[in-house]
Amino acid sequence: MNIGMIGLGRMGGHMAQRLREGGHAVVGYDSSPQSDRDVDSMEALVKALSSPRVVWVMVPAGEPTDSVIETLAQLLDAEDLVVDGGNTRYADDTRHARYLDQRGIRFMDCGVSGGVWGAERGYAVMAGGSLEDFERVKPVLDALKPSGPDGLVLAGGVGAGHYAKMVHNAIEYGMMQALGEGFATMAKSPCITNPAAVMTSWKSGSVVSSWLLDLLANAFEDDPTLSGMPPVANESGEAKWMVESALELGVPTPVTAAALHMQQMSRGGADDILRAISTMRAQFGGHVTKV
Template sequence: MSEQQADLGVLGMGTMGANLALNFADNGGFTVALGNRTVEKAYGIRDSNPALAERLVPADSIEHFISTLKSPRVVVIMVNAGKPVDEQIDLVLPHLAPGDILIDAGNADFNDTVRRERAIKDTGIHFVGMGVSGGEEGARHGPSIMVGGDQAVWQRLKPLLEPISAKFDASPCVDWLGTDGAGHFVKTIHNGIEYADMQMIAEIYGVLRDGIGLSAGEIGDIFSDWNTRGLQSYLVEITAVTLREKDPETGKPLVDVIVDEAGQKGTGRWSVIEAQKLGVGATTLEAAVSARGISSRRAERAEAEKLFGDIETARAEFHGDHDGLAELEAALETAKIIAYAQGYAVMAEASREFGWNLPLGGIARIWRAGCIIRSRFLDDITQAYEAGEVVNLLQSPHFASRVREGQASLRRVVAKAALAGLPIPALSAALAYFDDYRHARGTTNLTQAQRDLFGAHTFRRLDREGVFHHKWPQV
């Protein structure tokens, strides 16, 4: 048995795991056991942080790691999603005892979290799926934390998690959201919204660059200005920073020498898959995920440009239109509201489907600091839910008035971009969703008629109750 007893242990000393461990030791003041497949890396984390060294306990083996922990033990796993998580669980589980808490704090498919929680439940060991947002900086200095699992276990974890979480007006950005996979599900939707937000920002950047013809630095100044108003957010702030940064080797704007292929780690796709499974339209999120997929086909895109020719003449729709900046700002803000409305609609349906009773207003509250999509906008969402029941954010009086005012700008930007041949998939999807959502009488009556003709799928009528099948003419 080790002489030094750690308050908790972190397994996985990658970027996120190491920074989370340092956060526990620094901002939480906890003694933290450090476990890693490569033992030297755990010792390196301690040795490179001398000010915290007395609260960092590297382990030589899994047995040593467990022996350093106070009972009941708390083990935080921070490794890549999928098989690596299962491997770490299999490694540590035989050394734990009933009452111990095992936390998966990485990105995870919530279905895996549900499966793992059920598999472990009968052992008496508590499994917690915990979403952590904020990237490297957030993990080190204060992330937004979304906790799932047994509510009684959350009461034991609060003293550990509140000190290390981000704070908004002194309020910790951490909360229990529901049983089993609730925390990881909410983190997944957070990331889906993040994809949409980033894609729409990129599309507006494309209009400013390829449509109006502005330089990266000029566009950075515009985003910096927008960050002082309704679009104020971490993503808009860092957009201005990245656009103003110079490449030290060439002196060019750094963004101009970066290859236009976006990576993704799975959470965006998961958000879209779950939206489809729940039957909720999340078209703006879908468009953002699709755009990243298309971006990866760079060679194909180059050939397609040769095949379909230049479209410079069409870009006269925007070229030199420096007076259209307010319109672009309003379009982006309006589309952002629509994207968030879709993400929240997915969470609301999941809450009903899985019996989670997700605190939707509380989710906005803990997203206000620490996470990647933190913004002034989330305070507005918090207030909307505090004001009463919200069917959809687009029906909330505050957001309804903003969309009513901004939809004309979004409509004009989408129309001009389409005429100019500029790709704006997420902005277009947001507008299409809005127009679909606001029509009391849609067009799927025709779809139902077709389905009944070829498959006898039946339909309902406007003028009477019941389910009907019609004897259609033979085709």
């Protein structure tokens, strides 16, 4: 296929690379002149594509995605197809689809997982949209996913792909939190002499073996105590969105909520809370907080 890729960062650039290796012709655009872009504007990208066009958007969620969608609405023709592969909130997909539909432009959303390793390993792709549009871009999706029968799903209508990715990332947060807590507990215990070796041994034969554990074991090779890594974890929004959705649906999500709160605390979000708690303990019990 002939496809346009808007956004050539850590994900988009590697996806474009994998698509080219799969035999597809990719016209890439990024706002940064230092990127490996093929054209220097979205107008040039649209002109370089044959009709009916397919344009894949890989830019940050929120205003950047809104801006790209609004620009494409002015540049594309009826029956062209826009695929949002970023981490857009699922509720925004319906708004984007309706906006583009006013001009007869098709829309799909795709949650994509695989990180910087995706160019080599392939990506898990969770699509949302019509079956007709899914079949239209399936050659591209097949090139992105890993070899084998799994790694690609049409999760439902518009918004379903990003909803599935939201849940996926929230599960990821919980898994990382559990692995981190296990490492910290062993690191503090006098019973364990080498927590890194213990966790690395779980890569084979263990029920907790996973790619996340493999990546942690990779890091242990260079830094067994992880002392070189700052104790700060950023969160991109998906876990928060899942907790909000789960509350509306009446689904308890204590693990996801706890993992989300820990990531927020790592960025200093709990400093004022802890200062207030220490103040009250000092007032009622004379407890002196030691740093």
